[in-house]
Amino acid sequence: MNSLDIFDNFFQGKRVLVTGHTGFKGSWLTIWLQALGAEVIGIGLDPYTDRDNYVLSGIGDKIIDLRGDVRDGDSLKKIFCQYQPEIVFHLAAQPLVRLSYEKPVETYETNVLGTIHVLEAIRMTDSVKVGIMITTDKCYENKEQIWGYRENEPMGGYDPYSSSKGATEIAIASWRRSFFNPDEYNKHGKSIASVRAGNVIGGGDWSQDRIIPDCIRALESDKPIEIRNPLAIRPWQHVLEPLSGYMLLAKKMWEEPTKYCEGWNFGPRMESIATVWDIACKVIKYYGKGELKDLSDSQSLHEANLLMLDISKAKFKLGWEPRLNMDETVALTVDWYKKCTDKKTQSHGINQIQIYLNKWI
Numbered sequence: 001m002n003s004l005d006i007f008d009n010f011f012q013g014k015r016v017l018v019t020g021h022t023g024f025k026g027s028w029l030t031i032w033l034q035a036l037g038a039e040v041i042g043i044g045l046d047p048y049t050d051r052d053n054y055v056l057s058g059i060g061d062k063i064i065d066l067r068g069d070v071r072d073g074d075s076l077k078k079i080f081c082q083y084q085p086e087i088v089f090h091l092a093a094q095p096l097v098r099l100s101y102e103k104p105v106e107t108y109e110t111n112v113l114g115t116i117h118v119l120e121a122i123r124m125t126d127s128v129k130v131g132i133m134i135t136t137d138k139c140y141e142n143k144e145q146i147w148g149y150r151e152n153e154p155m156g157g158y159d160p161y162s163s164s165k166g167a168t169e170i171a172i173a174s175w176r177r178s179f180f181n182p183d184e185y186n187k188h189g190k191s192i193a194s195v196r197a198g199n200v201i202g203g204g205d206w207s208q209d210r211i212i213p214d215c216i217r218a219l220e221s222d223k224p225i226e227i228r229n230p231l232a233i234r235p236w237q238h239v240l241e242p243l244s245g246y247m248l249l250a251k252k253m254w255e256e257p258t259k260y261c262e263g264w265n266f267g268p269r270m271e272s273i274a275t276v277w278d279i280a281c282k283v284i285k286y287y288g289k290g291e292l293k294d295l296s297d298s299q300s301l302h303e304a305n306l307l308m309l310d311i312s313k314a315k316f317k318l319g320w321e322p323r324l325n326m327d328e329t330v331a332l333t334v335d336w337y338k339k340c341t342d343k344k345t346q347s348h349g350i351n352q353i354q355i356y357l358n359k360w361i
Contacts, residue, residue, distance in 0.1 A: 004035050004353055006244070006360050010251045012037035015127070017085035019070055019118060020092030021063070022047045024205040025134070027054035028239050029089060029246070031349045034062050041083045043068040043076070044092060053204020056340050057349045070114030076121040084127035087250055090118045091134045098209045100161035111164040112171060119175045122190060130253045131180075132246055133194045137235065137267065137309050138162035139169045140196075148310030151196075151263040169194055169263065182258040191257035193249060197242035198235030198267040198309055201279075201329065203336020203352065211276055215283040215290070216337045224293040225284070230277035231296070233306045235267045237322060238329040240356040242266040245320045252318060264318075267309030272326040282327065286334040323359035332356070 005011075016033050020026040021042030031053075033040050040063040047054045054060065064083065068075055070092045093111050094100065100107040115133060122128045140149040141156025155170055157163030172194045176182075180192045201212045211227075218225040245266035253260045277292065284290040314320045324332070332352060340348055 004032065004350070004357060006357060007036065007247060007251050010254070011247070013039065014087055015039045015041065015083065015085045016087045016089065017041045017043065017080070017083065019043045019088075019090045021065075022052070022054045022060075023091060023095075024053060024202070024207065025200060025239055025243065026091040027052065027057060027059060027204060028202065028349065029091065029243050030054075030063060031057055031059050032240075032243060032247070032353055034059060035350060035353070040064065041079070041085055042066060043070070043079060045069065049206045051204075051206060051341075053349065056204065070117055071109050073117035073120060076117050077124055080121040080125040080128070084125065086127055086129055087254070088118065088122055088128055088131045089134065089246060089250070090115060090132065093134075094161070094164075095136075096207060096209055097138070097159050097161045100159055100164065104160035107160050108164045108167070111161075112167045115168045116171055116175070119172070119179075119192070122192070123175075123179050123188075126189070128190060129257070130250050131190065131192045132250055132253075133168070133172050133192065134246065135165045135168055135172075135194055135196050136162075137196050137198050137265070137307055139165040141166070142307055144306045146306070148267070148308040149265070150310045151265055151313055176261065180261070182261055185258050191253040191261040193253060193261050194263045195242070195246055195249065196263065196265050196309065198237050198307075200237055200239050200242060201333050202239030203333055203340060203349075211279060212283065212333060215280055219283075219287050219290045224291045225280050226293045226295045227277055227280055228295045228297065230275060230294055232276045233273060233308075234276065234279075235273045235308050236279055236326055236329060237268040237272060238324050238332055238356070240353060241268065241322050241324060244356075245314060245318070248318055248320050260317075264314055265309040265311050266314055266320070267311045268322045269325070272322070272329065273308055274326060279326075279330065282330040283334060286331045287338070323356065
């Protein structure tokens with residue numbers, strides 16, 4: 001069996017469409033799916049930088065690599081019609097809280113309307129059997145509570161990004177009830193789920209206003225790492241953790257489509273919940289140099305200070321649980337940035353997936 005396969009050869013030969021495949025999480029998912037023998041169709045915008053995981057992995061040469069915007073519903077439907085995917089992972093999004101303050105309308109257009117366009121393309125394409133809509137832990141109405149949010153708690157959001165994801169979840173639930181109702185599965189033949197992860201880190205992310213890329217840029221420039229919200233508590237997890245959950249869920253939905261078509265949390269263990277300051281300190285530890293600078297400002301834009309997920313449902317109903325502790329997560333992440341500089345390193349992502357899967361044995 002393929003050493004990267006913990007899914008019993010499920011993805012071999014499947015036609016899998018990934019929106020946002022050029023992005024951080026999308027590129028890692030695409031690498032893994034392609035390695036498992038899936039026929040991957042990627043729809044995404046141009047990569048953010050020429051040092052992104054998507055670019056340095058060279059994965060675009062191994063898949064059907066398409067440029068497209070999920071806000072263009074007609075183009076999406078044409079792509080779905082042409083390639084007839086069987087499984088859809090929808091990751092395309094405007095994923096940044098601070099950018100959502102600058103571009104609130106575009107954030108809503110991409111996250112809410114873009115998801116609706118994907119759902120409509122799924123609805124119009126008979127070949128699609130499973131659709132997994134990736135949202136975020138920030139979709140919940142955040143009350144800064146000290147226990148994790150469960151899947152049945154209210155959606156909400158303070159800032160435009162978080163609220164757009166809450167609205168996206170409401171739209172997904174509406175489409176599922178209206179067009180993909182499990183009670184009428186024999187009519188439509190589709191299973192739709194939404195998935196929510198915590199603060200995902202890993203190699204190849206160069207987005208602005210994210211702690212790991214900010215750390216690496218500072219370290220490469222021999223500048224202090226500037227921390228604007230040092231006491232904010234986040235559920236940190238390596239990118240491969242939630243992706244393994246999404247893929248396991250897709251397999252379960254294919255096999256029992258009416259049992260798993262609902263919302264799911266994929267977060268880390270409690271011991272991987274830590275402050276932004278703590279995570280930056282660990283980056284310095286594994287990078288081997290650096291210093292921190294506290295830039296906290298009481299007048300800055302609002303960002304959540306405390307946010308955690310309850311993953312009991314995924315653990316008991318799917319048999320999924322996180323495998324890496326926080327030190328392993330940061331060490332694996334920093335290793336990518338130190339080894340993947342400006343040359344294509346197609347094997348390094350595969351190697352990291354293998355290191356991660358060794359934790360499943």
